[in-house]
Amino acid sequence: MTFSRRDFLKAGLAGSLAIGTGGLLTGCGTGNTIKAFTTSTAGKPRRGGQLRAGLSGGSTADTLDPLNAVTNVDFSRIDNLYEPLIGLTPDAQPVFVLAEELTPNAKATEWTLRIKQGITFHNGKPLTVDDVIYTFQQILNPKAPASAAAGLASIDVKAMTKLDPYTMRIGCSTPFATLGQALAIPGYSDIIPVGYDVTAPVGTGPFRLKSFSPGTQSVFVRNDNYWQTGLPYLDEIVITDYSDETSQVNALLAGQVDVVNLLSEDVISEVQGESKNVLVSAGGGWNPFTMRVDTGTFADVRIRQAMRLVVDRQQMLDLVFGGFGTLGNDLFGIWAPEYNHSLPQREQDIDQAKSLLKAAGAEGLHVQLVTSDIAQGTVLAAQVLAQQAAAAGITVSVSDVTVNEFYGTNYLKWQFAQDYWFYNFYLPQVSLATLPTASFNETHWDNSRYNSLYNQAIATVDDSLRAELAHEMQQIEYDEGGYIIPFFPPVIDGYGANVGGLVPSKIGLSLNAYDFKGVWLS
Amino acid sequence: MTTATQAPERVGPPSKAARPHPIRDTLIKRSGIGILTLILVSILVFAATQILPGNAANAVLLNTATPARLHALEVQLHLNRPAVEQYWTWLIAILHGNFGTSLANGASVGTLVGGRILNSAVLVVLAGVIGTVLGVGLGVLAAARRDSLLDHVLSVGALAITALPEFVVAVILVIFFAAVVWHLFPAVSVFAPGTAPWSNPAELVLPVATLVIVIVPYVFRMMRASMIDSLESDYVQMAQLKGVPRWRILFVHALPNAIAPTIQVIGLNFLYLAGGVVVVEYMFNYPGLGQALVAAVSDRDIPQIQCIVLVLAAFYVAVNILTDVISLAVSPRRRLPRS
Numbered sequence: 001m002t003f004s005r006r007d008f009l010k011a012g013l014a015g016s017l018a019i020g021t022g023g024l025l026t027g028c029g030t031g032n033t034i035k036a037f038t039t040s041t042a043g044k045p046r047r048g049g050q051l052r053a054g055l056s057g058g059s060t061a062d063t064l065d066p067l068n069a070v071t072n073v074d075f076s077r078i079d080n081l082y083e084p085l086i087g088l089t090p091d092a093q094p095v096f097v098l099a100e101e102l103t104p105n106a107k108a109t110e111w112t113l114r115i116k117q118g119i120t121f122h123n124g125k126p127l128t129v130d131d132v133i134y135t136f137q138q139i140l141n142p143k144a145p146a147s148a149a150a151g152l153a154s155i156d157v158k159a160m161t162k163l164d165p166y167t168m169r170i171g172c173s174t175p176f177a178t179l180g181q182a183l184a185i186p187g188y189s190d191i192i193p194v195g196y197d198v199t200a201p202v203g204t205g206p207f208r209l210k211s212f213s214p215g216t217q218s219v220f221v222r223n224d225n226y227w228q229t230g231l232p233y234l235d236e237i238v239i240t241d242y243s244d245e246t247s248q249v250n251a252l253l254a255g256q257v258d259v260v261n262l263l264s265e266d267v268i269s270e271v272q273g274e275s276k277n278v279l280v281s282a283g284g285g286w287n288p289f290t291m292r293v294d295t296g297t298f299a300d301v302r303i304r305q306a307m308r309l310v311v312d313r314q315q316m317l318d319l320v321f322g323g324f325g326t327l328g329n330d331l332f333g334i335w336a337p338e339y340n341h342s343l344p345q346r347e348q349d350i351d352q353a354k355s356l357l358k359a360a361g362a363e364g365l366h367v368q369l370v371t372s373d374i375a376q377g378t379v380l381a382a383q384v385l386a387q388q389a390a391a392a393g394i395t396v397s398v399s400d401v402t403v404n405e406f407y408g409t410n411y412l413k414w415q416f417a418q419d420y421w422f423y424n425f426y427l428p429q430v431s432l433a434t435l436p437t438a439s440f441n442e443t444h445w446d447n448s449r450y451n452s453l454y455n456q457a458i459a460t461v462d463d464s465l466r467a468e469l470a471h472e473m474q475q476i477e478y479d480e481g482g483y484i485i486p487f488f489p490p491v492i493d494g495y496g497a498n499v500g501g502l503v504p505s506k507i508g509l510s511l512n513a514y515d516f517k518g519v520w521l522s
Numbered sequence: 523m524t525t526a527t528q529a530p531e532r533v534g535p536p537s538k539a540a541r542p543h544p545i546r547d548t549l550i551k552r553s554g555i556g557i558l559t560l561i562l563v564s565i566l567v568f569a570a571t572q573i574l575p576g577n578a579a580n581a582v583l584l585n586t587a588t589p590a591r592l593h594a595l596e597v598q599l600h601l602n603r604p605a606v607e608q609y610w611t612w613l614i615a616i617l618h619g620n621f622g623t624s625l626a627n628g629a630s631v632g633t634l635v636g637g638r639i640l641n642s643a644v645l646v647v648l649a650g651v652i653g654t655v656l657g658v659g660l661g662v663l664a665a666a667r668r669d670s671l672l673d674h675v676l677s678v679g680a681l682a683i684t685a686l687p688e689f690v691v692a693v694i695l696v697i698f699f700a701a702v703v704w705h706l707f708p709a710v711s712v713f714a715p716g717t718a719p720w721s722n723p724a725e726l727v728l729p730v731a732t733l734v735i736v737i738v739p740y741v742f743r744m745m746r747a748s749m750i751d752s753l754e755s756d757y758v759q760m761a762q763l764k765g766v767p768r769w770r771i772l773f774v775h776a777l778p779n780a781i782a783p784t785i786q787v788i789g790l791n792f793l794y795l796a797g798g799v800v801v802v803e804y805m806f807n808y809p810g811l812g813q814a815l816v817a818a819v820s821d822r823d824i825p826q827i828q829c830i831v832l833v834l835a836a837f838y839v840a841v842n843i844l845t846d847v848i849s850l851a852v853s854p855r856r857r858l859p860r861s
Contacts, residue, residue, distance in 0.1 A: 054710075054712075059581070059626065059817060059820065059821055060624065060626045060627060060814075060817045060818065060821050061581060061582045061626035061627055061821050061823075062627065063627070068586075070582070070583065070586055071584075143594065144594050145588070145591055147586045150588060211714070211715070211716075213716075215817055217712070217714055217715055238714075240807075242710075242807050243807070243813070243816070243817070244804060244805070244807070246693075247709070247710045247804075247805060247807040249701075250696050250700060250701045250709035250710055251708075251709055251710040251712070253701040253702065253709065254700045254701050254705055254708060254709035254710070256709060256712065374584075374585070402575060403576075403581075403820070404574065404575055404580055404581055404820070405575035405576050407576065407580045407581075407583070407585060407587055408576035409576075411580070411585075411587060419585060420585065440585075440588070
């Protein structure tokens, strides 16, 4: 089998560079709509047909509730049923979807939102800001907070005012300059109609629900009243849950499914052939090692820095993902405009690690790393880390626990563990993970300078000023943080040669975040 | 494996009034024990789910579990109640014929598991029947042509296959007949929920073939051995001397006597199938009971785990009873009281 990573990436760039992402969030309202992305593999877009997707990552706890999606297969369904105010291009840049304008006031404490007119839900009900208000109320319901509640906590639900059916004001309890970015993360804040019922779910998305059976199969049909003219191409989507990569690949090779998700690097050569292709995306998701900075061994910053220095990131990426993916620099939010590219790439430096350990009086360090099969490659990455750390005289004993135990009572309390995150912009991610008030502060990071920089940044409407503040925050994390972020894993999917319109995406969810409206069958 | 129940010991010839009903007695006694077994199983399984780390709320929320969300869901699913109370509530509901709702998705467990039972039953029955017929047929054939080339080939083949676990058999079949060499049959069995598994028979071929291949050797070997015993017995030699046709000797004289020990093996095979489908369903993504059980355990979905385990345990009990009853029925000798 001859193929190179370069070929994949080249094909990917050709697709994604073609997308315009002009003046998006600060209110120019240049009428961005998502275009149909085309790749040349399967000829011209064609209407009709049934796309059969064999997707792994789901469970019998699968849901159609767009506010409480958890698994990959959940995202595959809700990304086609519902739509957000703001979405992401395959390049991971925000783009208006249902929204038409989103403008902050000078202090970022109030936003004006205008939504597109003439959009209807699947049951014929027109979309108005009442639905937006209802959605935010559901997300921020204190009795049953939704997944997005943590990231949108600054919104003051009582301070949402309807100006007319398509315009509203969103008041914030604290400045919230990154509202647009926070809303753009796929699958967390899709708009549902007033009185939404999860047992008869309607959205504004390109496909309507036909049937749903958790953990097994779901069927979607074309929304003939979809507001983006000419889309979608497909008549029907059948999503079948698979629990095993082998049966996914077998089904693809036998022609029983058209697309499969979340493949490992090992099967690329098996899949790649005359009538099957592999789609490799440089994802923006990240699978960090998490060191608690508040207690225990890693409370000493020298030991944390030593751990970061023992990692040979390229080798880890080679071993875990066959070299696909992107090197990490212990910072998250790689595609965000605020990402600090000026910090030097951290390389393995065993001597420096040893001297840091010596200074900390921790030579011959012994630590336990809790791992679990929570995302692709996590367990393998833990084993590689243990091997690499041995070079600096550090013994890392890897404790592989079940997923349920991992997310059980000790979740967010482990001393030294791993986690996985989908792509998020830098500052919204900070609000979730590295503030003392963050819901998922797994490293227990609480740095007063950092916190105060965040508070300034979140109140700064000017993009470049905000980026400067964010750069300084990243410098602090780079020097002292509790995360080891060795790489941003790739996303590897497989598809039949008859499938057109699939593009690699930086979002980190498979199959361009399961956006099937631009996909066709030849 | 169970052994046949002994009929009550009596002295003297049976009088008509007090004639024992060994089959009926077996049925009654075994059913009683069976129900006790099921209750015990449900307690053990429930206890096991309590020992497993994490609960259904963790399994549903995974990495989105903030303490507030976790607590809200635990209250909603009643996971904050004492374990004994949870078990008692479940048991009372079961006695009213209510299997409860899934902790993972709120659907009715009875409906969820019902469809899965049908799917798995189709696999088990098809594989069991085909495997039995093939095994018995080949066993008779090999015994009738003892020490022929055919006999040797079959015996060696059977020995080789017994060394292969079912997932290896499945992989070989998929490579040859579905994914790589020939694209004759579907590599996975996916039929829409609510449609019957036989609606697309091609999807049943490889899973059933896998199970058949795994069980045939056991039936074959037992059948061959007991058939050879029968053929060497005095009454068969007598029949041969009398000039009874060969087919009649095989099927009328020897087979009925040879089948009794084989029935125990066939029963064992069905029991194996009930467990063996787990692996095969996983390999073929076949939406059956085994696959549902694996999913229910990883989701900590206690009502669904309980329901599926009870169904499987009931199947074990029923097959055991049935095997013993059939053994009794085909061995008149054992139905008589000992004297």
